[in-house]
Amino acid sequence: MFNFIQLIRNENMKIYRRPRTWVMLFILIAISLAVSIMAYAFPDGANGELPSMWLPFQISTMLGINIVTIFAVVIAAETVAGEFSSGTIKLLLIRPWSRSKILLSKYLTLLLFAVLFMALFLVWNFAVNWLFFGADTAAVRGIDQLPALNFFLQYYGYEFISLVMVVTLSFLVSTVFRSGSFAIGLSIFLLFGGQLLTGILSLMNYPWVKYVIFMNLRLSDYLNGGNMFARAEQEMTLGFSLSVLAVYYVIFIAITWYIFKKRDVAT
C-alpha cells in the first residue's frame, strides 16, 4: 500500500472534472438563495416584518438535504456502474491494487463528496440567511426547545447519517447490478417512497415493523418529534434506530465488497 491517497485523487478527478458536478453545486446554491429572496421579498407577517433567519434556513434545509442526497446517489450510482458501462473498469482493475482497495477509494471519495456538499450547503445557507435577515439567537427548535443553531447542527448530523444509508444502498446496487439507473431509482424510492411507507407501516402493529429500514431512516424525527406517537408505541429510541441502521449498513457493505471482489469482469 504505497500511496492510497493517489487513488482518492483519481476518483476526485473523475468527479470534479465533469461539468455536471459544478451544475449540482450551482443548483444547491441557487435554491438556498431563491428561498431567502422569496422570504425577503414577500414577508408573511401582518405588518410586513421580516421573518427570523431560521425560517428560510429551515425551508432551504429540508429542500437542500434531499437534493444533496439525490446528487450523492447519482455519483454513487455512476462510480462503479459507470466504469463497467464505459469499459474503463478493465483498465482500472489491472493495476497493482486489490479490488477491495479500489472499491474503498471509490466509497471514501463518495463520502467526501457528500460531506463537502453538505458542509458547503450548511455554511452557505447560514451565511445567506444571516445577511438577509440578521442574527436571531433567541430562537428555539424541536421537542427539547434547543437553541436553533444547536438544533440544526444536530439535524444536519442526523440527516447525514440517513444520507450515508441511502448512498450506500445506491453504491451497493451500482456494484451488484452494474446499472446506474437502477441504483438511482431504488435509492430515490428509499428516500421518498420510504417516507410514505413509514406512515403505512406505523399503522401496523407487528413486532417486526420496527426493524424495517424505512422506519429508522428519518433520525431527525427524534429531534423534532415527527412520528413520535408511533415510535413510542413501538418502543423505538434513537439508540435503537442507530443500531438497526448499523446492522443494515454492515450488510450493505459486506455484500458490495463480496460481489465486487468475486465478480468476473466480462464487459
Next chain:
Amino acid sequence: MQQHMDEPVVRLQGVTKRIGRRTIIDKLTLDVPQGEVFGFLGPNGSGKTTTIRMMVGLMKLTEGEIIVRGHRISSQFEQAIKHVGAIVENPEMYKYLSGYDNLLHYARMFPGVTKQRIDEVIELVGLKARIHDKVKTYSLGMRQRLGVAQAILHKPALLILDEPTNGLDPAGIRELRDYLRRLAVEENTSVFVSSHLLSEMELMCDRVAIIQAGKLIDIRQVHRSGSEPEAAQVAFEVDQASEAAQLLSDLEAVHQENRILVTADREQIARINARLVSAGIKVFSIRPLTKSLEDQFLEVTGGEQIV
C-alpha cells in the same frame, strides 16, 4: 533481475475456464520467455480474450495457474500485475478527461512513474499535439495510441495487447509493429499479442500459438526474413512446361499448367535456372511457394465453424 533471465516472464499452466457446464478454455499451457513477441491466434470465439482476461486477473481461473515473474496471479495479484501492461479489447478511456489526465490517472496507480515518464510516453506514441484535448474528440487510432501509452507507462516486463491493430490505418499498424519489435529487442519486454490478422502476426511475432474452441492446437516458430528456409518448393514459370519437367525429371519436378514445381534450396534454384535457359526454355518467373501463416492457420483449424 538476473535470476529472472532464464525463467519465462509468463507461464500458463493447465489454464481452464468453465462457465456453467461449458468449457471456454481447456487446459492451456504455454510459456513466454523474456524479450519474445508472442502471437496468440484463433478464430473469433476461440477464447483469446477470455485467456487475456484471466492473465490480467479480470477473470478467475477455474483450474490451473498463471504465473507472472514467479508470482501467481490468483494469490499474489498485486506483485504479479505490476509487471504487466495491457489493453483488453478496445482501449476504453475516460472520455470526459483529457488524454493527459487519463495517463496521469494510471500513472498515479504505480509507484515511481514520474511526470517525465508520462511526457516521454506521449512523445513515443506521437500524441503530443492533442494530449490535452478531451478523449471524446479522439479518433479510434488516437485512442489506440493512448491505450498503448497507458500500457507501457510503468515499463512492464510483459505487454499484453488484445487485437492492437484494430482501428489503425496501415501506417499506424506499421508503426506499432516496429515499436513492438523495438520494445522486445531493446528493452527485453515480452509482448503477448492476440490478433485475427494473420499476416500481421507473421510480420510481428517470433512464435505463434494457435487456439481453437479454447484448446491450444499448435505453437510454431515464425520464419522471419533473413532466416532463409532450407529447401522449399519453388515454382518456375516457363514457356514449355512439359519439356522442362522432363529435363528436370532427376529432381522429381512436377508439371503443372504453365509451370513446374520442384523442391530446391537457394543454390539449386540458380543451377536449375541455368539448366533450363541453356536448354532453350524461357523462364518468366521463379517463386518460392512458402506457405503463409494464413494457409497454415486454415490448415490447422480446418476452417471450422465457431463452436
